[in-house]
Amino acid sequence: MKKISFIIGILIVYQLYVMVGDTRGYFPSLSQLVGTIVEVMSSSDIYVHMGASVLRVMVGFSLAGIVGIALGLFLATNSRFSELKTGIELLRPIPPIAWIPIAIILFGLGNASAYFIVFLGAFFPIFTNTYFGASTIPLLYKRITSSFEVPLGTYIVKILIPYTLPYIFTGLKIGIGMAWMSVIASELIGAQSGLGYYIQMNRIMLQTDNIMIGMILIGLIGTLVQKMIEYLEKRIIVWS
Amino acid sequence: MISIQNISYTYPKKKTMTLAPISLSIATGEFVSILGPSGCGKTTLANILAGYFKPQAGEILIDGKMVKKSGKNRIVMNQENDLFAWMTVWEQMKLVTSDESQIFHYLKLVGLEEYKSYYPKALSGGMKKRVSLARALVVHPDFLILDEPFDSLDEKMKSSLHTELNRIFTVTKKTIVLITHDIDEAIFLSDRVIVLGNNPTAVIHQFAINFPHPREMKIQATKKFTDYRVMIAESYR
Numbered sequence: 001m002k003k004i005s006f007i008i009g010i011l012i013v014y015q016l017y018v019m020v021g022d023t024r025g026y027f028p029s030l031s032q033l034v035g036t037i038v039e040v041m042s043s044s045d046i047y048v049h050m051g052a053s054v055l056r057v058m059v060g061f062s063l064a065g066i067v068g069i070a071l072g073l074f075l076a077t078n079s080r081f082s083e084l085k086t087g088i089e090l091l092r093p094i095p096p097i098a099w100i101p102i103a104i105i106l107f108g109l110g111n112a113s114a115y116f117i118v119f120l121g122a123f124f125p126i127f128t129n130t131y132f133g134a135s136t137i138p139l140l141y142k143r144i145t146s147s148f149e150v151p152l153g154t155y156i157v158k159i160l161i162p163y164t165l166p167y168i169f170t171g172l173k174i175g176i177g178m179a180w181m182s183v184i185a186s187e188l189i190g191a192q193s194g195l196g197y198y199i200q201m202n203r204i205m206l207q208t209d210n211i212m213i214g215m216i217l218i219g220l221i222g223t224l225v226q227k228m229i230e231y232l233e234k235r236i237i238v239w240s
Numbered sequence: 241m242i243s244i245q246n247i248s249y250t251y252p253k254k255k256t257m258t259l260a261p262i263s264l265s266i267a268t269g270e271f272v273s274i275l276g277p278s279g280c281g282k283t284t285l286a287n288i289l290a291g292y293f294k295p296q297a298g299e300i301l302i303d304g305k306m307v308k309k310s311g312k313n314r315i316v317m318n319q320e321n322d323l324f325a326w327m328t329v330w331e332q333m334k335l336v337t338s339d340e341s342q343i344f345h346y347l348k349l350v351g352l353e354e355y356k357s358y359y360p361k362a363l364s365g366g367m368k369k370r371v372s373l374a375r376a377l378v379v380h381p382d383f384l385i386l387d388e389p390f391d392s393l394d395e396k397m398k399s400s401l402h403t404e405l406n407r408i409f410t411v412t413k414k415t416i417v418l419i420t421h422d423i424d425e426a427i428f429l430s431d432r433v434i435v436l437g438n439n440p441t442a443v444i445h446q447f448a449i450n451f452p453h454p455r456e457m458k459i460q461a462t463k464k465f466t467d468y469r470v471m472i473a474e475s476y477r
Binding site for chain 1: 291312315322325
């Protein structure tokens with residue numbers, strides 16, 4: 001009920017702004033916006049852009065998940081490779097958007113660049129959370145493992161990974177948000193399809209209503225994917 | 241027979257010795273309690289016995305063979321909850337052995353065969369301790385080290401677990417070393433109470449406890465029990 005009231009509140013404020021504050025007429029009224037939504041959603045064009053963005057996020061995010069989790073677990077359990085962790089820490093503060101020129105030079109305009117940018121956006125939160133979680137495994141668990149002579153493989157699969165899972169999911173939830181931000185940023189600059197590209201094209205043509213539809217879709221798909229990860233988390237971490 | 245010969249230990253970056261050279265012998269099938277004031281090195285001794293700390297001097301022999309690393313031949317039960325939150329009771333047991341008939345046997349021994357599909361969060365503090373005990377026993381260690389295992393429990397649960405542990409000891413005749421600061425617990429459970437002194441750590445007294453096993457709580461009301469309590473308390477001073 002609170003959520004619905006909040007949304008209605010925002011819509012009222014928006015409509016008031018359009019009626020009173022938007023003297024240059026850039027923003028569509030709510031009724032115009034609804035009309036454009038119906039029109040845009042009934043054409044196949046928008047679904048092509050949505051599909052392109054979702055595919056880029058899925059590919060880049062999946063790669064970031066696999067590499068981030070594996071590397072996080074590996075470095076947390078192998079102090080001999082601490083220099084690699086230092087190297088990753090040096091790269092972490094660089095925002096994914098700053099990598100776009102490098103990505104275009106390396107991979108050209110297209111999917112490969114976008115995958116790379118999405119990967120970078122999602123990798124660091126996933127890696128950092130996994131590494132932190134695995135590093136904080138209690139000494140007691142290590143002692144039990146050594147007393148019961150649990151083999152290394154069993155320790156990783158049955159103790160280290162389950163212990164780290166809540167941290168991994170925190171990383172995945174932050175990572176998917178970063179992945180969405182990164183894909184839109186990469187499409188704004190270096191792509192020929194996707195919701196970012198759709199927004200950019202409509203910006204050039206001053207189609208504010210279409211820009212807003214692109215933004216709403218980004219928000220809705222991002223929330224949907226976030227909810228899917230939260231659902232998975234609840235289904236997997238049944239013991240908490 | 242467990243033989244602890246001139247074991248000493250100093251923590252890294254500390255100048256004073258935490259555990260001064262100490263020697264003890266524990267017979268197979270004996271229940272020994274080690275009592276002592278805080279800071280006398282009881283837990284350090286438990287960690288050395290478990291193989292978690294490497295002593296700077298001395299050695300531990302089990303049936304004449306020197307032991308160094310931690311392993312299934314000596315299992316520790318701590319004050320902390322040492323169960324894995326993401327494993328059911330059955331999975332905790334399966335982690336350490338594949339012998340399902342033994343798992344059933346020991347879960348039955350601690351009275352938890354009906355709880356094998358439960359996660360630790362659904363068990364009481366006492367039940368968690370009984371799972372830990374079953375998991376320790378199922379690998380057939382040469383001896384068990386109980387480092388103040390019941391300290392975090394309330395008196396009622398503690399008392400019930402004392403009776404339970406005594407019953408299990410009577411059945412299995414497993415060698416047990418209990419580290420505690422609770423005199424009544426030590427007398428009720430043990431065949432022998434070793435009192436450690438402080439600065440430097442040393443065995444200052446040993447008391448043979450002559451109550452037959454299995455024991456019932458009512459022995460705590462006997463004059464003999466009170467006499468042991470007084471003698472041990474006096475030796476602390």
